[in-house]
Amino acid sequence: MGKRFGNLNNSTYLCRRKFKTTTIMEASTTKVSAAAQLLVSISDLSMLNDIKKAISMLKGVTAVKKQKQKEYDITKTKAFKEALDDVKHGRVTHYDSVDDMFKSVLGEEAFSKIRSQHV
Numbered sequence: 001m002g003k004r005f006g007n008l009n010n011s012t013y014l015c016r017r018k019f020k021t022t023t024i025m026e027a028s029t030t031k032v033s034a035a036a037q038l039l040v041s042i043s044d045l046s047m048l049n050d051i052k053k054a055i056s057m058l059k060g061v062t063a064v065k066k067q068k069q070k071e072y073d074i075t076k077t078k079a080f081k082e083a084l085d086d087v088k089h090g091r092v093t094h095y096d097s098v099d100d101m102f103k104s105v106l107g108e109e110a111f112s113k114i115r116s117q118h119v
Contacts, residue, residue, distance in 0.1 A: 040055070
């Protein structure tokens, strides 16, 4: 037949058979109940270790891990680099106020109509 290898404790095994020059690999698995995950956000970091201990004491909890926070650096984003390029090449428009900007973008008539509806 063939060689069996793998770990039967994990309910998975592989069977290998050789036919001339072709190797066929078959995988058989049995159903194993999937573990669910729960994400808990904590605002007071001084309570983190106490909360981890409390959660780990609950029946059915198999692991409690702290996820590392990723630093978000806006200067590394594509949009930020494009904005700097716009400034460098003079593709920037200055307005005295937000109202002036909307008048320029929408046109005086459309701006006046919108302004009269919302004031």
